[in-house]
Amino acid sequence: MNRKQTTLLAAAVAFAAGCATAGPKDDIQALANKAIAESFKPGENQDLDRLKQDETLRACNQYRDNPPEKVAAAINARATGNIKYPADGKLMGDWKTGEKYYKMGFAYRIGTVEPDDPKKDRGGNCYACHAADPKELAFGTLGPALTGYGKLRGASDEMVKYTYEKIYNSQAFTACSQMPRLGHNGILTPEKIAHITAFLLSPESPVNK
Numbered sequence: 001m002n003r004k005q006t007t008l009l010a011a012a013v014a015f016a017a018g019c020a021t022a023g024p025k026d027d028i029q030a031l032a033n034k035a036i037a038e039s040f041k042p043g044e045n046q047d048l049d050r051l052k053q054d055e056t057l058r059a060c061n062q063y064r065d066n067p068p069e070k071v072a073a074a075i076n077a078r079a080t081g082n083i084k085y086p087a088d089g090k091l092m093g094d095w096k097t098g099e100k101y102y103k104m105g106f107a108y109r110i111g112t113v114e115p116d117d118p119k120k121d122r123g124g125n126c127y128a129c130h131a132a133d134p135k136e137l138a139f140g141t142l143g144p145a146l147t148g149y150g151k152l153r154g155a156s157d158e159m160v161k162y163t164y165e166k167i168y169n170s171q172a173f174t175a176c177s178q179m180p181r182l183g184h185n186g187i188l189t190p191e192k193i194a195h196i197t198a199f200l201l202s203p204e205s206p207v208n209k
């Protein structure tokens with residue numbers, strides 16, 4: 001999307017949101033979805049499959065990320081039920097490899113700077129939202145700082161399992177979480193998630209120094 005398209009899209013969404021009297025909520029949602037879908041042009045090497053909403057995303061959009069308890073519980077249960085684990089069953093991998101994938105920014109991106117390529121090595125772009133190694137100064141703050149995460153929380157079997165599953169699908173714990181469903185959406189493999197889990201929990205990792 002170029003800037004003009006983005007502005008048009010923002011206007012369309014604002015218009016759709018403001019037209020409460022134009023029709024039932026579903027129509028407004030459909031209008032917004034259509035505006036978003038049409039703003040992406042095929043042929044720009046973008047993976048337009050991303051625009052298809054699954055049941056969870058639809059529910060989160062419908063309730064503006066604040067679903068009623070029953071819907072939230074169903075989202076948690078669905079996410080938990082779909083978690084896959086590494087073939088060797090080890091949820092703690094190698095922290096150095098984990099650091100690489102924690103840092104690596106290439107995941108899905110919007111636009112044509114680099115085309116989406118399913119064969120390309122992908123990382124979780126975790127620093128975009130979470131501080132971790134105190135020596136790394138470039139990080140976003142949408143998510144909580146994970147500096148000292150393993151030192152503070154320990155590396156018990158429960159913590160390892162929680163951390164692995166949180167990264168695999170954040171919505172197993174927090175329905176409509178803003179954290180991407182990195183394992184669920186195939187951005188990270190189970191093995192990469194196990195390495196990142198070690199980066200967060202291992203006493204050897206700079207996160208816990």
Ligand code: HEC
Nearest residue numbers: 124125126128129142143144166167170174177178179180
């Ligand atoms: C777009 C922002 C975003 C990205 C990218 C992101 N997260 Fe998160 N993450 C969040 C938010 C927001 C929370 C807190 C709310 C929640 O739990 O859903 C969170 C929570 C967490 C937690 C739970 C912290 C706790 O105190 O229990 C862990 C662990 C975590 N993220 C790890 C990661 C890792 C590892 C990556 C990269 C593979 C990552 N996150 C990528 C936004 C993000």
